[in-house]
Amino acid sequence: MSDYNPQEIEARYQKIWDQQGAAHADIEPLRSAKGAARQKYYVLEMLPYPSGTLHMGHMRNYTIGDAIARFKRLRGFNVIHPLGWDSFGLPAENAAIQRGIHPRDWTNANIIELKRACQRFGFSYDWRREISSCEPEYYRWNQWLFLRMLERGLAYRKRSRVNWCPQCMTVLANEQVVEGCCWRHEDTQVEAKEIEQWFLKITDYAEQLLEDMSQIEAGWPERVLTMQRNWIGKSHGARVRFAVEGKVAAAGNAVPNDAAMHIDVFTTRIDTIYGATAIILAPDHALVPKLLEGNPQRAALDAEAHRLKQKTVRAEDVATAEKEGFFTGRMAVNPFNGEKIPVWCANFVLSGYGTGAVMAVPAHDQRDFEFCRKYGLPVRIVLEPPPGVAEKMATVDGASLAESYTGNFRLRGSGPYDGLISEEAIRRMTADAEKGGFGEGKIVYRLKDWGISRQRYWGTPIPIIYCTACGMVPVPDDQLPVLLPPNLAVAGQGRSPLENVPEFVNVKCPRCDGMARRETDTMDTFVDSSWYYYRYTDPQNDRAPFDKDVTAYWAPVDQYIGGIVHAILHLMYSRFFCKVMRDMGMVTHDEPFLRLFCQGTVLKGGTAMSKSKGNVVGAIDIAEKYGCDTARMYTLFAAPPEKDMEWDERSIEGCSRFLHKAYRLVSRHAAWARTAASAAGATAFDAARATDAEKSLLRRAHQTLKRVTHDFEVRWHFNTSVALLMELVNELQAQEPLEKNINPAVAKEVLEIFVLMLAPIAPHIAEEFWSQLGHSQGLTHASWPAWNEDLARAEMVEVVLQVNGKVRGRLTVEAGLPEDELSARALGDPRIAQWMSGKRVMKKVVVPDKLVNIVVA
RNA sequence: GCGGAAGUGGCGGAACUGGCAGACGCGCAGGACUUAGGAUCCUGUGGCCGAAAGGCUGUGGGGGUUCAAAUCCCUCCUUCCGCACCA
Numbered sequence: 001m002s003d004y005n006p007q008e009i010e011a012r013y014q015k016i017w018d019q020q021g022a023a024h025a026d027i028e029p030l031r032s033a034k035g036a037a038r039q040k041y042y043v044l045e046m047l048p049y050p051s052g053t054l055h056m057g058h059m060r061n062y063t064i065g066d067a068i069a070r071f072k073r074l075r076g077f078n079v080i081h082p083l084g085w086d087s088f089g090l091p092a093e094n095a096a097i098q099r100g101i102h103p104r105d106w107t108n109a110n111i112i113e114l115k116r117a118c119q120r121f122g123f124s125y126d127w128r129r130e131i132s133s134c135e136p137e138y139y140r141w142n143q144w145l146f147l148r149m150l151e152r153g154l155a156y157r158k159r160s161r162v163n164w165c166p167q168c169m170t171v172l173a174n175e176q177v178v179e180g181c182c183w184r185h186e187d188t189q190v191e192a193k194e195i196e197q198w199f200l201k202i203t204d205y206a207e208q209l210l211e212d213m214s215q216i217e218a219g220w221p222e223r224v225l226t227m228q229r230n231w232i233g234k235s236h237g238a239r240v241r242f243a244v245e246g247k248v249a250a251a252g253n254a255v256p257n258d259a260a261m262h263i264d265v266f267t268t269r270i271d272t273i274y275g276a277t278a279i280i281l282a283p284d285h286a287l288v289p290k291l292l293e294g295n296p297q298r299a300a301l302d303a304e305a306h307r308l309k310q311k312t313v314r315a316e317d318v319a320t321a322e323k324e325g326f327f328t329g330r331m332a333v334n335p336f337n338g339e340k341i342p343v344w345c346a347n348f349v350l351s352g353y354g355t356g357a358v359m360a361v362p363a364h365d366q367r368d369f370e371f372c373r374k375y376g377l378p379v380r381i382v383l384e385p386p387p388g389v390a391e392k393m394a395t396v397d398g399a400s401l402a403e404s405y406t407g408n409f410r411l412r413g414s415g416p417y418d419g420l421i422s423e424e425a426i427r428r429m430t431a432d433a434e435k436g437g438f439g440e441g442k443i444v445y446r447l448k449d450w451g452i453s454r455q456r457y458w459g460t461p462i463p464i465i466y467c468t469a470c471g472m473v474p475v476p477d478d479q480l481p482v483l484l485p486p487n488l489a490v491a492g493q494g495r496s497p498l499e500n501v502p503e504f505v506n507v508k509c510p511r512c513d514g515m516a517r518r519e520t521d522t523m524d525t526f527v528d529s530s531w532y533y534y535r536y537t538d539p540q541n542d543r544a545p546f547d548k549d550v551t552a553y554w555a556p557v558d559q560y561i562g563g564i565v566h567a568i569l570h571l572m573y574s575r576f577f578c579k580v581m582r583d584m585g586m587v588t589h590d591e592p593f594l595r596l597f598c599q600g601t602v603l604k605g606g607t608a609m610s611k612s613k614g615n616v617v618g619a620i621d622i623a624e625k626y627g628c629d630t631a632r633m634y635t636l637f638a639a640p641p642e643k644d645m646e647w648d649e650r651s652i653e654g655c656s657r658f659l660h661k662a663y664r665l666v667s668r669h670a671a672w673a674r675t676a677a678s679a680a681g682a683t684a685f686d687a688a689r690a691t692d693a694e695k696s697l698l699r700r701a702h703q704t705l706k707r708v709t710h711d712f713e714v715r716w717h718f719n720t721s722v723a724l725l726m727e728l729v730n731e732l733q734a735q736e737p738l739e740k741n742i743n744p745a746v747a748k749e750v751l752e753i754f755v756l757m758l759a760p761i762a763p764h765i766a767e768e769f770w771s772q773l774g775h776s777q778g779l780t781h782a783s784w785p786a787w788n789e790d791l792a793r794a795e796m797v798e799v800v801l802q803v804n805g806k807v808r809g810r811l812t813v814e815a816g817l818p819e820d821e822l823s824a825r826a827l828g829d830p831r832i833a834q835w836m837s838g839k840r841v842m843k844k845v846v847v848p849d850k851l852v853n854i855v856v857a
Numbered sequence: 858g859c860g861g862a863a864g865u866g867g868c869g870g871a872a873c874u875g876g877c878a879g880a881c882g883c884g885c886a887g888g889a890c891u892u893a894g895g896a897u898c899c900u901g902u903g904g905c906c907g908a909a910a911g912g913c914u915g916u917g918g919g920g921g922u923u924c925a926a927a928u929c930c931c932u933c934c935u936u937c938c939g940c941a942c943c944a
Contacts, residue, residue, distance in 0.1 A: 223861060223939075230860085230940055237944080267944060280944095321942075348942045358944045367942050446943055564938085637882070638869060644937095651869065654882045661897090710873080720871070723881035730881090733898095800877050805925050807877060845924050851876050855924050 004663035006627020010764040013778075014122050022780045023069075023124035025080035030553055041077035042554055043069045044536075046562030046570070047086040047133075047529045050110040052095075054117050055616040056635065056647055057602040057609045063635045064599055064718075065561045066123045070760040071712045073124075074784040080554050081124060082536040084131035085111050088139070089525045090168060093458040102488050103458045107134060117619045121628045122764055129539045133528035134458070138535065140481030141545040142527050143463040145577075147474050148584060154201045157472070161284075162451060164193040170455045192309075198462060198521065199449040202576045206232055206445045209575055212590045219595030221642075224567045231568050233446025237268035238430045239355060240439040242279055242332035244291070245340060263287060263332055263343065266354030266444055269364065270433070271425035274414035275382035276359040277372060279332045279343045280325065282351035283308035291328045291343060301326055301345075308347040323348045323371045334359075335438040336429070337415060346371060354444050362404065369404040383422070384410040450573065452524040457488060457497040459522030467509035467516035476510050482518070496520035529570055530577040533557050533592060548586055560593040563601070571596070597716065600644040602635075609647075617647050629762035630656045636718035636761055655722075659765055662729050662758075666751060669738050670772035673751060676744035693735050694746045695795070701750040702792035704728045705785060708757045722761065728754055748773065753785055801826050802853040803835040819846040826852035 017023065029038045045065040048058065062083075069081040085107075092103035099106070111132065118125065131138055149155040164170075165182040182188045202209075210232050213225050244261040263279055281288055283305045292298045292305075304326050325346025332343050348367055349358055362372035362379040372379055379398035385405050408422035417425050433439030453462070461482040463475035475482055485504045488497075498504055498520035509516040531545065537554040538546035556578075562570075571593070578592040601608045604615040622631045634655040639645035690698070704724045711721040732750065735741050752773060759766040759779050770779050794815050799822065801809040809831035813822065823846050826832055832854065839856035846852050 226861070227939060233940095233943065235943070265944080269944075323942080348944095350943065353943050361944090365944070367944075370942095444943080567939085634882095640870085643863095643870095646869070648869070648883070651883045657897095658882085664897090707873090715873075717871095717873095719869090720873095720881080723871075726881055798877085802876090802925075805923095810877080843924055845876090847876060851925090853876080853924055 003667065004660050004765070006629055006659070006765070007624070009768050010120075010122060010623075010628055013764045013767045014119065016767075016778065017122075017124070017780075020778070020780060022778070023081065023126050024128065025082075025126050025554075026078045029078060030550060038078045039076075040554055041072045041079045041559075042533075042557045043072065043079060043081050043559045044533055044557045044561065045083065046560070046566060047084060047532055048114065049086045049089060049091070050107055050114050051091060052110055052113075053609075053611040053616055054114055054619050055602070055609045056619055056622060056631070057616075058114075059117070059121060059619045059631070060602050060635045060641075060645070061561060061563070061599055062118060062121065062123050063632045064597070064641050066121075066632075066763075067636065067718060067760040068559060068561075068712075069124050070763060071784070073780070074756065074759065074782060076783065080129075080537070081126060082129040082131075082539075083118065083123070083125040083127075084129070084532060084536065085114075085133065086525060086529055086532075087111065087132045087134040088459045088522075088528055090170075090456065090458070092134075093456060096458075096488060104134065117623075120620060120623050121632065124763075129536045131532060131535055131539050133460075133525070133532065136481045136483055137542070138532075139460040139528070141531075141535070142460040142523060143475070143480050143482060144477065144545065145531065145581075146523070146527075147463060147477065149200060149580065150474055152580075152584075154204065154580060155198060156201065157196060157198050159194060159196050160199075160451070161192050162195055162197060163190045164195075165190055196453075197451050198453045199451050200576075202450045202573070203445060203447055205576050205579050206234070206447045208579055208590075209447075209572065210234060212575070212579075215591050216594060216596070220593075221564075221596065221598055224564070224571065224596060224598065227567045228572055231447060231572065234443060235268055235445075236441070236443055237266055237354075238270045238426075238433060238439055239264050239266055239442040240270060240273065240359070240433055241335065242359070243335070244343065245331040245333065261287070261290065263357050264355040265357045265359045266442060267359055269361065269422075269426070270429045270439075271408075271411060271414075271417070271420075271422045272361040272364045272382055273334065273336050273359060273429065274411075274417075275361045275363050275380045276334055276341060277362060277378045277380060278341050278360040280346045280349050280358050280360050280368075280371070281328075281343065282349040282356040283345055283347060284351045285345070285349075285356045287357075288328070288345055291330050295329045297329075301328070305345055308345070321347075323367070323374060325371065325375070327375075335433070335436065342377070344375075352448065353446065363398055363401060364404055364406055366404045366406060369401075380413065381405075382411060382413045383407075384412050450524075450576075452527055453521040454524055455496040456522050457484070459525060460527065461498070461504075462519045462521055462523060464519035465507055465509060465516045466519065467512060467514060469514050470509055470511045470516075473509055473511050473516070479510065484522075496522070498522070526569060526573050530573045531581065533560075533574075534581075534587065545586070551586075552588060555587060556589045556591060557593045559595045559597065561597045561599060564598040567598070597642070599641050600639065602647055603644055604647045606646070617649075622652075626652060626656050627659075627764075629765045630659055633659065633722060633762050637722040638719065640717045640719050642716075658726055658729070659762060661733070662754075662769075663765065665729060665732055666755070666769045667772060669747060669751070670769070670774075672739055673744050673748040674774035677748040690743070690746070691741075693741050694743055697731060697735060697742065697750050698746060698791045699794060700728055700731050701753045702787045702789075705753050705757060705787040706792055709784070709787070712760070718761065721757070725754065725757060725761075756782060756785055797849045799826070799849065800851040801829055801832050802851060803832060804855055805853060808832055808835050815849055817848065819848060822846055822848065823852055823854075826854065 026038065029040070043065055045061050065081065069079050073079045087107045092107045095106050096103040133139060146155055165185060165188060167182060167185040167188045182190055210229065213228070217225065242263045242265065244263060263281065265279060267273070288305055292301050295301060308324060323346060325344050328343045328345055330343045331340045333340055348371065349356065360368040360372055360377070362369040362377065363381045364383055369379065379401055381398050381401065383405060385407070411417050411420050411422070411425050417429060420428065430439070430441045461484060463480060463482045465473045465475060467473050485501045487501070505517050505520060507516050507518050508514070534546045534551050534555060538550045541547055574592050578587065579590065581587050582590060604617055607613060607615065609616045630652065634652040637655055638648070638651060704727070708721045708724055711717050732738070738747050755766050755769040755773065767779050770782065796812050797815045799811045799813055800807055801811055809829050811825060811829060813825060823844050836854065836856050841854060842857050843855040844852070
């Protein structure tokens, strides 16, 4: 057993770092021209929600970030590494209601606990920059930003059908609906409800959100960009206008001819329009009631439309769900050929996408095919299928077609467009539609505006006042923040809890001084986390969210680290806010996060740790049992950071053992290495006359340094870095007793390189080693060493000898041996000769310093 | 259904540009030291054959390219993730 006492060492250096402000970002560059040369590095972990349970899963995220922050400091960067709290939100409110305590108290108690754990782990956060989104000093700027968006037409109010979670008793954003259910209550189906809502116009930025991905492509995981691209869902197509016939076809009853009535459809396959055999509207399309006017079955059909509209299906059933619909009784005219086709209404057409109406081309769209077959609508083939598919299709006519053909090919049955290939037909027909005034090329997005209203207490009040005389009035800037009332209000059925607080609701109109009411909804907490990374750069500012010039130095974030769960929501909203703030002149860049890293989950028993599953490994418990350096090291060692890792209580012992071993080794030799090296050292030691043991040790140290540097700079595989450090210590141990075998100057150099590489991973013990090696200034003042290529290079290399691709021997030779010399030596090897006897050499493959392969027959 | 990622010992994982598969660690087995060991140190540890030297085999299955494949290509299987009536 060594004397290594992690508890004592960790407490001691945490105190010293604290006193030194070792984790503080240097603000000097902002003040002086001299400092401006110092390059900043902004490393950030995603704003944590301060929930009650605190386990190693959380700590992994911070351990990765801290290793990077410490590494970059050693590399000379002016590092900013802050942490704060995403402290508004439903869990606090729910916990508060259950336990009868105020959300603020519950939240703050959790923050204290979480902060204590972060400090116990020695994470180098600049705590002067700590923020908490539930504090008025923070959320007043949510309100300020909201008002700016309102001025720019980016915030608006509309009555809309929303996703309502009966468990949360609140509205959910589209992104918060997972497979038709609430993202927080996987078993609770989301209901449709009509309600007045505030929206942010993220759709205005759809194109930029897509385009600017080119700026971050190199630094973001491909799959996150793919998910965002899918979510934005851009598609190119055409809008085509179909006139509606002025007669009720089914009953034959004449109604007034409505020349103005027409239906716009959106299609990506205008080339198939000659095969359209119906027009289909979403059940809640605005024209449906009008189309049903005068229809003798109107009441029944209204009811049917309502039924189809209300029917929500679980997402996994959606693709297989029965398509249902009805004929409206009206006919529309295909503008390309004048053909009259029936207008239907069906559940599988979505009102929120495109124009909410489609043309049904059953021969060339599988959904249309299923629908038309079911209701006996004709199927007409207007594309020649390509060879291969042709055998199956060309011989059949629409009536006997088994499934739709959705590919691209040559047109037929399409009048003047016959013989064109799909792509060309789309171009020409779109142009013709435009010329004819009945259509145009159109791009549509799947992305919808961001509904931010929440009927909840624990969030940022939306700074709006409704005056009976003046209407909707924004709260003037000088009246911000609109404070949450201190007393917790309890939620009513679907109404905001704040409705029940008269002293909050009743207010004088800022314009006319008359009686008015406040908006009682609060903001989605994703608003809080959409711009907090700027606030860190100037956290005390009480005149603005942040100072433009201060933020210009620190932002954008160079390295962002967080879970893949936020791939769409948080990251898309933040990118949107960044662009809005850029347009407002507050920041100068297009993208807030240059590089993104998504770490894997920490599993216990194969599933993510969670209180409800009862499989949490408490962070503080681990720090107390092994010390935080061991916990940090194990977290980095067990798996590459992007992969999920299983927490194995036995495996952590290996890291504990390693640090004890290292402690024994360093503490046993530190005094000798530093005194003997300075007494006899620098001048006496001559690298050219080094012993084999010394050369080998120096080579190992410099090779390790080279590879660890690479792991930190580009690969981000800290597990291999830790393995390399273990190998280095093993080699040092193999050279024991060092006093006898190794020149102290060599020992000192190797030990120092080791300690500096250890510093980002296990900073406390590294700091102790550094001090034992005679450095009165801490690692804060140290620099990452540069490797010496000459020392790293091996003098002797082992070359593999193969015969017909099989390893038959090995040869240790001088490095850099020419090919012919190497192959001559290989052929001279007795083991190789044995395998070659009686055979003819067909070919020799020589890879210098690596291998010789002799092919014989 | 569409798209993406992955599959290597008993386990976590390594192998960076096609060039010694299994680094490092866990676990396991044997040994040393010891009053003791769950401390520490040493040795061994993919499978099969063999006393050993050594041989054969081996990176999800099958096929291919190559002097050489965990790595490249084709195909199939499995797992995980994302999207899912988006016209």
